[in-house]
Amino acid sequence: MKRMWALAIAMTVLGQAAVAQDGDVVSRLRAAGADPQFAERVGEIVTAARDEGLPTGPIEEKAIEGWAKRHRVPPERVTAVLEQVRLRLREAHQIMVESRVELRERHGETVAAAAEALGRNMTREQVRELVQAAPTPEAAAAGLTVAASLVAQGLEAGAAVYAVRTQLRAGGPPERVYELPSAMADMRARGATLSDVAGQIMQGGGLPMPGGAGAGAGTGSGPNRPSVLPPSRNPTDPAGQPGGNQQPGGQGKKNQGGNG
């Protein structure tokens, strides 16, 4: 009987440890061994954001990332970045209020995506345009995320907004817009320049979606079946070249997967 109870207690502790991973960010940081003062400061920033009605997910994720990179990033720099994230979230929230967009339950996700777009140097007008063009808050969040990503891939912001808006108006599930960055990467891998890509978009041609008509190598795979292309031996693409981190001893490979 004693052994039974010992086993029961052990299982309970394990279960609690699993649940703790989903706890608040301060507890997670402390559990990871973070300095208590740093964890408390993060908690204050998160609380301040919550009191303003802002989504706290982006702040918490950045705090976790900053702690993971602690060997290269001092805590004070992390908290400064968290404050910047909070300010961007506030600006994004303000845009939503000004746009009088009914966001309801997906409000936080859309505000976070808008803040990300602002952080990628998209203008308030471009953010507002995409939010108003989206049929649902979920589509708005996806559209903003993708537009910011296309800009990060080197596309001019106006062309990125146009591409996303065209895709959103075409209908279909909102997740479909997430394929645009892969479509752009596919075009670039085939030798298209950024001007070529932007030109095709602005002339109404849009981006050839992976797996759609005319798409070749590097398209999606069949349902429920992971697909992996053989490693490419082509040189790396300039658009994906890293800048500030240490360079690898080799090069990355062409990757793809999908199970539908």
Add this chain to the structure above:
Amino acid sequence: MTEHDDTRYERMLAAYRDGLRPPGDEVRQRVMTELAGRRQGAAERAWWRWFVQPHTVRVRPMLAAAALVIVVGLSASVSQLLVDGNGAAIPDGTVLVQFELEFPQAETVALAGSFNDWNDSATQFTRHEGSGVWSVTIPLPPGRHEYLFVVNGEQWVPDPRAHAAVDDGFGNLNSMIVVGPRGVVRS
């Protein structure tokens, strides 16, 4: 009553008397053997009745509580394993994405990113035999993901094949991919 009727009556009476006589040993043995076989078959077929008939179960409350705690603990642990299992299970709403890096000098390569709380040891790559190519395949939900490769547990390396390299706000770059509903294509 005619003579014909008398003969018929005598014959019926004789048949009745024959029926009242005890059977011979041979007949008795044959019947008993058959009955024994039927009893055994019925007993073999009756095992399932245990499951449909009511039973009285004696329970020790302390033992039952301990068993319940174990079941709950096991279910929590198993569900965690399913999520964290390096792609062993594919949660709903995710697609498999393969990450690769050619780094012949590496002893270990891991993947740290927004999808695993930037844990630098949770998602380990496997080296392809006879080459310097490392890879790992994990399930990711559609959307934007930032990550880096961690070589030898200390060297944070970007993915040259990512969709883009983006400012991480801390003075360095993260690799970024956007996973679509059908996977991801990289340059």
